[in-house]
Amino acid sequence: MTAPAKEAIRPEIVSVRTGDGLRLTGALWTPEENTSQTAIALFPGTGGEFHDPLFVALGHQLAAAGYTTLAMNRRDHGGNFGFYPLHDSAMDLRLGIDLLMDRGAKQVVLGGHSYGTV
Numbered sequence: 001m002t003a004p005a006k007e008a009i010r011p012e013i014v015s016v017r018t019g020d021g022l023r024l025t026g027a028l029w030t031p032e033e034n035t036s037q038t039a040i041a042l043f044p045g046t047g048g049e050f051h052d053p054l055f056v057a058l059g060h061q062l063a064a065a066g067y068t069t070l071a072m073n074r075r076d077h078g079g080n081f082g083f084y085p086l087h088d089s090a091m092d093l094r095l096g097i098d099l100l101m102d103r104g105a106k107q108v109v110l111g112g113h114s115y116g117t118v
Contacts, residue, residue: 008032009031011030012030013028014026014070024074025072028059028068029069037106039103040108042072043112044112045113046114048114050072058111
């Protein structure tokens with residue numbers, strides 16, 4: 001598989017609503033020639049944000065390799081850590097998976113940093 005040129009990647013800001021009404025935001029990088037049925041979802045750890053340089057670099061690099069890639073905040077990202085039950089935060093990952101499946105992914109690989117691996 002030939003990696004698409006960097007300009008052949010469509011970045012966009014996305015958001016989803018949780019069942020209890022919170023809005024979670026992230027960035028989605030989609031290769032113009034999206035031939036892979038596998039997508040990648042990345043979640044930052046405590047104090048992290050989807051727009052941190054690590055996740056932006058990974059988003060671009062993974063999309064350049066042909067994978068639709070999402071970096072998304074959970075409800076307890078950044079300064080919100082410790083204010084929500086672990087179960088609710090873990091369920092936020094499901095919303096990222098659903099977003100990618102709605103965009104055509106048949107399977108999703110999860111990646112996270114620190115608490116983002118919940």
